[in-house]
Amino acid sequence: MNQSMQPENSFSFGKNWKNFLTVLDDKSIANAKESISAMLKIDNLTGIRVLDAGCGSGLFSLAALLLGAEKVVSFDIDPECVDCARRINVRYGPFSNWKILRGSVLDRQWINRLEEFDLVYSWGVLHHTGAMWEAIDSIAGKVANGGTLFMSIYNDQGSISDIWKKIKRFYNISPRFIQLGMASGYFYLVVIIKSISGISRFLPPSKWFEDIGTRGMRIWYDIVDWLGGYPFETAKPDDVIRYLSELGFAISTIRLKRGSGCNEYIFTRK
Secondary structure (H helix, E strand, O other), X not given: OOHHHOOOOOOOHHHHHHHHHOOOOHHHHHHHHHHHHHHHOOOOXXXXXXXXXXXXXXXXXXXXXXXXXXXXXXXXXXXHHHHHHHXXXXXXXXXXXXXXXXXXXXXXXXXXXXXOEEEEEXXXXXXXXXXXXXXXXXXXXXXXXXXXXXXXXEEOOOHHHHHHHHHHHHHHXXXXXXXXXXXXXXXXXXXXXXXXXXXXXXXXXXXXXXXXXXOOOOHHHHHHHHHHOOOOOOEOHHHHHHHHHHOOEEEEEEEOOOOOOEEEEEEEEO
């Protein structure tokens, strides 16, 4: 694999995920499983071959296995992410049908050596490669005929997205104490906003933060991931749907995110 494909000043997702593993619990795993099955509208993945492109912590590869996937192949360009996935495999397995690799979605020679899969899963990954459309094209080629592509891409907010791109780049070139200050400030801002929202809707405190961690994440690690996530690209839903349509895919489900989050897409290869 060509290590130079990892962009300059890119965020070290693996370091964040290693910290996340210290708090990973059964509730997080259950939430990850639910997020997959709810979006795909199925109860299990029995008989399904899954490719987790940009596996991060490996949590969603684990969720796929626990949902009954026949086989899971996970890869990431970050060696610390690969190590995270292998640690999860040891902790909760080991699973003989889970293959964990280091590789880049932009390395076409490497990607071409992989087989095709019934489900290709890539959540919040492709917009961090520095070549988003090329990355989408690359993983689309790994979806078998009649198979499913489940991915998420940051919502394009125009000038707001441009501002966030500058913030993220600044975060990544800053010393550790500035990064910690930015993450702490953003954390308290989120807590204040959620609290005010909960109070204004007359919700009990236990309900104020219930939408955080619905995919198995934890608020602090999610914030670090968001602030540090660089390179950073965005796309309008119509552009994503048009691009995949030209590659022979039909949209089956879409979940749009207001603001700066990820739009989720389920495509089927015709």
